[in-house]
Amino acid sequence: MSAEFRGRFDHAVILVADLARASASFTKLGFSVSPGGAHTGLGTHNALVRFGVDYLELLAIRDEEEALRARGSTAPIVERLRSGRGGLASFALATADIDRDAERFREQGLEALGPFAMERLRPDGRRLSWRLLVPKGESWGRPWPFFIQWDQDDATRLSWERPGSHANGARRVLAVSVAVADLDAAADLYQRTFGLRAGGTDALAALGARRRTFTTDRFAVRLFGADGPGWIAERLRAAGEGIFEVTLATTGDSLVIPADAAEGARIAIVSDDQP
CATH class of the missing domain: 3.10.180.10 (2,3-Dihydroxybiphenyl 1,2-Dioxygenase, domain 1)
Structure with missing residues (x-):
């Protein structure tokens, strides 16, 4: 049996066709929504409904050609949105030792993609970075999470992206x-x-x-x-x-x-x- 996972919930991903429209919809529902920025080389951008270190991510295509060139990373998002399959698509668990998690999965016979690096350029010019580990190489519309380890500590990230005050409580x-x-x-x-x-x-x-x-x-x-x-x-x-x-x-x-x-x-x- 694997060792007990010591991480936490990080975020759930909601795929949306139009980021501005989705942000407005969530604002009307009583959520505080803030722009997240653009993912380098992936053709996507996001907005965040942040509670603390945990949040909901509204994720949309910013540049479809770039997203399709990224193939396995974001091309499936294009396909899902084209076919009307937006909405909740995946969720992430945060870990403090993603390399060890990858090793644990291998020991259990589970194939996984990663860990691999990603980053997001915020509207204020700050750059957030992290690594992902994706069980079976797939996460969209699958019954399992993907795993994330942030390069910046929680305090730094929360000073850059402050939790919102949500009217719905x-x-x-x-x-x-x-x-x-x-x-x-x-x-x-x-x-x-x-x-x-x-x-x-x-x-x-x-x-x-x-x-x-x-x-x-x-x-x-x-x-x-x-x-x-x-x-x-x-x-x-x-x-x-x-x-x-x-x-x-x-x-x-x-x-x-x-x-x-x-x-x-x-x-x-x-x-x-x-x-």
């Missing part, structure tokens, strides 16, 4: 919900290979699903597998595996923002502060 990311075709295999990947702590298993008749929960540092990944006809089975049939909801903690009232109001991202905001 949202203050941190509690959990993500992920649809999986094989719940037992996915659970094994998260526990044995990634090293997240296993929580409980429960049945959700209203969704036609079984759910297994895994945690790290006050954050939960909730895996949903179909258990007969129901919403999860329909989701898997229509959209395949992958992240389908982000849960945020709030100081105010609970609410659910439907996907069609948030650029294809279903967001649950809850007053309960426990994953």
Whole structure:
């Protein structure tokens, strides 16, 4: 069994066709949205809904030709957006030792791409940089996260990109919900290979699903597998595996923002502060 993962949730990625429009939509939903900048050599740019070190990333194509030249890195984003498959697409877990994580994955027999370097040029000219590790070389629309290690420490990054004050009361990311075709295999990947702590298993008749929960540092990944006809089975049939909801903690009232109001991202905001 893999050693326990000692990292935390970093961010969830929401693919959007128009960054300005998406930023305006999230602002109307009560989020504070700030420009993030452009990714060097990838043809993409982003805006951030930041809570602390954790955030939601609105990611769009800035230069389609450049994005297609990047092939494996961002060409799939172009393809997803062209086919109308924007919205929640992936999520990242932050680690303090990405090289060790890569070694752990190899020991467990899991192929992964990286670690490899990336960077983003902010509107103020500051340059943020990091390394990524991508299990199985794919992350968009997959039922697993990718892993990130920042080159700048948390204090430096938060001094450059200050958390917003969100009118809807949202203050941190509690959990993500992920649809999986094989719940037992996915659970094994998260526990044995990634090293997240296993929580409980429960049945959700209203969704036609079984759910297994895994945690790290006050954050939960909730895996949903179909258990007969129901919403999860329909989701898997229509959209395949992958992240389908982000849960945020709030100081105010609970609410659910439907996907069609948030650029294809279903967001649950809850007053309960426990994953």
